[in-house]
Amino acid sequence: MVKVILILIVIVNLSFLISFVIDLFKNKKEISKEPGNNIVLAITSFIIFLLSTFGISDFAISTVLYRKLKWVSDKKLPGTLNTQCVIPVAVMALSYISVIKVSIVTLAVCIVAQVIGAFIGPRFVVKLPEKTIRIFIGIGLIIASLLILAGKFNLIPSGGTATELTGAKLIIAAILLFIYGALNNIGIGSYALTMATVYALGLNPAVSFPIMMGACTFSVPVGSMQFIRFGQYSRKITLFTSTFGIIGVLIAVYFVKSLNVSMLQWLIVIVLLYSSISMLYSELKSANPDVK
Incomplete structure (x- = not known):
C-alpha cells in the first residue's frame, strides 16, 4: 500500500511537471522578462521551503515577500x-512517508479525506463568513498550543507516541481533515491544523508531517495545472522554487527525522502560535486599516 501511494504521488506530480515544462518551453522568452533577481530567488526559494517543511506556511511567507518585492502581480499571486509548491511538497511527501513510521491505514484515510474536502467542501464552506472562520481557527490554534505547553510543564497529562488511529479517533481525524481540505480553498492552510489534530488525538507529533504533506501533494497539482493552462502564474518563481526549494526540503527532512519528540513538540508550539497570531493579526488589520 505504501508503494501504491508513492507511485500515485509520482504519477500525479509528474503530470504537473510535464505541463509546467511544456509551458516553460512555449514561453521561454517571457521568463527572462519576469521580475526577480536570480540569486535572491534561489536563496528565498531555499528558505521558504525549508521552513515549509517544518509546517510554517509557504503561502503566508511567499505572499508577504512577493508583494513586498513586487515579483508578481496580485492577479497572478x-x-x-x-x-511554486507542487514539486517541493511532492518531495516532502515522498520523504516523510518513506522515513517516518505511520500506519498506512491512518495515512490513506487522512489523505483521501482531505483530498475529498478540497474538491467537495468549498460549496459548503463558502456559505460561511470567512472572517468568522479565520477568527475561530486562530483562537483554536492558540488553545491547542497552550494545551501542548500545559503538557510540557506537567499541568495536564501529556503523551503521544502512537503511529496509528482506530475507531472513533480515526473517524474524527477523517472528518477534520475533510474540513481542512475545504478550508484550503479559502486560503486557510492545513499544516498547523493537522499538527494540532495529530497531537490532540495522541499520535506521535512526527506523524503530522507525512499526513499533511501527503494530503497536499494530491490536491494542489490539479488546481495548479489550471493556472498553467491560463498562464496565471509566475513561471520564473515556480522554476526556482521547483529546483532550489527542493534543497531546502531535503535538508529540513533530515533534521525532522533526527529530532526527538520533545523537540518536535516545541516546534509545533512555535508553528501553532505563529499561524494563529498571523491569522488574527491579518483579520485585525483588515478590520482596522490604521493598524500596522
Whole structure:
C-alpha cells in the first residue's frame, strides 16, 4: 500500500511537471522578462521551503515577500502560490512517508479525506463568513498550543507516541481533515491544523508531517495545472522554487527525522502560535486599516 501511494504521488506530480515544462518551453522568452533577481530567488526559494517543511506556511511567507518585492502581480499571486509548491511538497511527501513510521491505514484515510474536502467542501464552506472562520481557527490554534505547553510543564497529562488511529479517533481525524481540505480553498492552510489534530488525538507529533504533506501533494497539482493552462502564474518563481526549494526540503527532512519528540513538540508550539497570531493579526488589520 505504501508503494501504491508513492507511485500515485509520482504519477500525479509528474503530470504537473510535464505541463509546467511544456509551458516553460512555449514561453521561454517571457521568463527572462519576469521580475526577480536570480540569486535572491534561489536563496528565498531555499528558505521558504525549508521552513515549509517544518509546517510554517509557504503561502503566508511567499505572499508577504512577493508583494513586498513586487515579483508578481496580485492577479497572478494565487496561481504562483499554488504552482511554486507542487514539486517541493511532492518531495516532502515522498520523504516523510518513506522515513517516518505511520500506519498506512491512518495515512490513506487522512489523505483521501482531505483530498475529498478540497474538491467537495468549498460549496459548503463558502456559505460561511470567512472572517468568522479565520477568527475561530486562530483562537483554536492558540488553545491547542497552550494545551501542548500545559503538557510540557506537567499541568495536564501529556503523551503521544502512537503511529496509528482506530475507531472513533480515526473517524474524527477523517472528518477534520475533510474540513481542512475545504478550508484550503479559502486560503486557510492545513499544516498547523493537522499538527494540532495529530497531537490532540495522541499520535506521535512526527506523524503530522507525512499526513499533511501527503494530503497536499494530491490536491494542489490539479488546481495548479489550471493556472498553467491560463498562464496565471509566475513561471520564473515556480522554476526556482521547483529546483532550489527542493534543497531546502531535503535538508529540513533530515533534521525532522533526527529530532526527538520533545523537540518536535516545541516546534509545533512555535508553528501553532505563529499561524494563529498571523491569522488574527491579518483579520485585525483588515478590520482596522490604521493598524500596522
